[in-house]
Amino acid sequence: MSARINQPSNQIKLTNVSLVRLKKGKKRFEIACYKNKVLEWRSGIETDLDNVLQIPNVFLNVSKGQTAPAAELTKAFGSKATVESVILEILKKGEMQVGDKERAAQLERVHHEVIDLVAGKLVDPRTRRVYTTGMIEKALDMLSAQAHQQQEQRHKEHKEQKHQEAKQKAEAGNSGGGDGDADGDKKGEEGEEEKEEEDGKDSAAPAARVPMWTGVTATKSAKSQALDAMKALIALQPIPVMRARMRLRVTCTTSVLKQAVKATAASAASSSGGDEGAQRKAPGTVKDKILSYVEQVESQDVMGSSWEAVGFVEPGAFKTLSDFVDNETRGQGRVEVLDVTVTQED
16 A cells, blocks of 8 residues: 655645745745746746736745735735735746846846847948957957956055055054044144045046946846946047948928027137137037038938938937937927838948
8 A cells, every 4th residue: 555645735736936035024925936937027029827827826935836915915915915916016026037048148138139130230440341249259258358457457556555455554553652632633734645535536437438248247237237238448449340321301491590599608618709609609600510410411402492311320420410400490490210121232
C-alpha cells in the first residue's frame, strides 16, 4: 500500500514565475505572473489579466505557496479592498523581481534597440551615409571603455588627495605649538581653503562637462539612452558622425516675408555702438531668418501670394524654426516635415 502525502490546502506550488511584490504596512504581498507579461501590461500592450497572472490570487510568499488571508488584505489595503483591486495595485506599484537570465535577456533587448535607434539617426558627415549597427556598437564600446578608465582615474586621484590631506592634518596636529586659539584659527583657515577649493571645483565642473557614455542599462528607456549615446558620439567623435538632417517644407505669404524680424531684448542689449552693433540691431527680414535655419535649400518657389522653400535642417533647429514661423507669421506660415531622417543610399 502506497503512502499518502498530505499537503496543506492553502499552499499552491508555482514555478517559473515572475514575481511582483508590494510592501503595505508591515506585510509584503506578492502576485505570481507570467514572465515578460508584467511590462506588457504596464505599457498597455496586454490588457487581459488572465494572460498576466499565473493564478488570480495574492500571496504572502509565492515560493512557499502561502496565500494572503482576507483579514490581512483588509488590514493592509482597507475594508473595501478586494482580491482584484489588490492585484491591480500590486501590478501598478509593485517591484518586479527578475531572474538573472531574464535580466540579461532584457538588457540585451534594450542594447539592440539603442544601437538600432542610434544607427538610424547618425550619418557620416562626408558621405551622408548611415553606419552599420556593428560600427556604431564598436564606437560606443570605445566611449564606454574610455569613460570607465576616466572614472577609475578620478577615483584613484580622489583617494590619493584624501590620503594626502589626512597625512598633512596629522602632521600639523603632531607638531603642536601655539595656544588653542591659534590652533583653532589655523584649522579655520584650512577649512576655508578647502571650501574655496571645493567651490572652485564645483564652479568649473559645468564648463568642463562633456557627454559621457558608460553603456546600456535596463533601468532607462531605450529612446532616452539612444539620445545620450548620440550626444556622446557627436561630442567625442570616435568615428566621424553627425545627426542626419530633416527635410522640411516652409510655406509663408510673400507679404510677411518682407517684414523685418523683431529684435529681441538680448540682441538689442548686445548691439552697443559701432557698425557691428548696428548690424545686430537689424536682424533682417523674416525670409532671411527662415533661410538661416536651413543648411541646404533644395528648392524655392513663389506661387501667387505664397512662398515655398524645401530644404534640409539640423534636427535640433526644427523646434526653434517652427516656433519662429508661428510667432512671426501669425498663422500665415507653417513648417511641414517631409522626411524625419535624410540619408544617402548606396
